[in-house]
Amino acid sequence: xxxxxxSPSSLSASVGDRxxxxxxxxxxxxxxxxxxxxxxxxxxxxxxxGASSLQSGVPSRFSxxxxxxxxxxxxxxxxPEDFTTFYCQQSFSIPRTFGQGTTLEIx
Amino acid sequence: QVQLQESGPxxxxxxxxxxxxxxxxxxxxxxxxYYWSWIRQPAGKGLEWIGxxxxxxxxxxxxxxxxxxxxxxDTSKNxxxxxxxxxxxxxxxxxxxxxxxxxxxxxxxxxxxxxxxLVTVSS
Numbered sequence: 746x747x748x749x750x751x752s753p754s755s756l757s758a759s760v761g762d763r764x765x766x767x768x769x770x771x772x773x774x775x776x777x778x779x780x781x782x783x784x785x786x787x788x789x790x791x792x793x794x795g796a797s798s799l800q801s802g803v804p805s806r807f808s809x810x811x812x813x814x815x816x817x818x819x820x821x822x823x824x825p826e827d828f829t830t831f832y833c834q835q836s837f838s839i840p841r842t843f844g845q846g847t848t849l850e851i852x
Numbered sequence: 853q854v855q856l857q858e859s860g861p862x863x864x865x866x867x868x869x870x871x872x873x874x875x876x877x878x879x880x881x882x883x884x885x886y887y888w889s890w891i892r893q894p895a896g897k898g899l900e901w902i903g904x905x906x907x908x909x910x911x912x913x914x915x916x917x918x919x920x921x922x923x924x925x926d927t928s929k930n931x932x933x934x935x936x937x938x939x940x941x942x943x944x945x946x947x948x949x950x951x952x953x954x955x956x957x958x959x960x961x962x963x964x965x966x967x968x969x970l971v972t973v974s975s
Contacts (some may be wrong), residue, residue, distance in 0.1 A: 840912075844900070
């Protein structure tokens with residue numbers, strides 16, 4: 746199985762801050778990396794696919810980059826609704842695997 | 853607009869079989885090039901992919917659960933189902949169904965999810 750490791754596990758930030766979350770894969774996954782946002786009590790919602798493609802309807806403050814084993818999700822200017830949990834997921838191989846999650850907290 | 857909805861018992865006894873159904877609306881489960889997955893999330897923890905079924909009936913399972921999992925498709929009802937046998941307390945989780953659409957970007961991400969259903973394993 747491909748292990749996905751996110752850092753940090755939690756992050757304190759303020760509205761308007763620029764934040765970056767990192768996701769590392771245990772082996773190269775090309776650019777087959779997706780990012781999801783999960784609000785409390787809700788299903789995850791797709792933000793970014795293919796490492797850098799913005800899903801339709803997702804605000805442009807979200808962006809993704811990377812390839813191989815290291816990837817980042819950047820939020821350019823945090824909004825109040827962004828203080829939730831984010832997961833990366835690889836679609837390179839079966840089984841599909843997710844990172845452990847990064848929770849954004851209000852400073 | 854595609855919608856997915858999980859249904860099934862919220863309480864299952866240890867050693868019994870967990871059975872859930874995902875009903876798909878807003879599109880045919882058998883048209884297009886779709887993979888239909890089950891994913892679970894224990895309370896306060898991360899996401900674990902259980903397995904998936906393709907529109908032609910082919911399946912892939914997580915090796916960690918493969919001996920206990922069966923995923924099937926019922927095209928007449930536009931549903932797919934999960935059976936997880938010999939459950940124990942660690943199988944307690946919110947179970948989600950989700951779709952991958954391989955007609956666009958490949959390999960596809962999970963673009964549509966159900967709202968999730970909590971299944972508790974307890975006597």
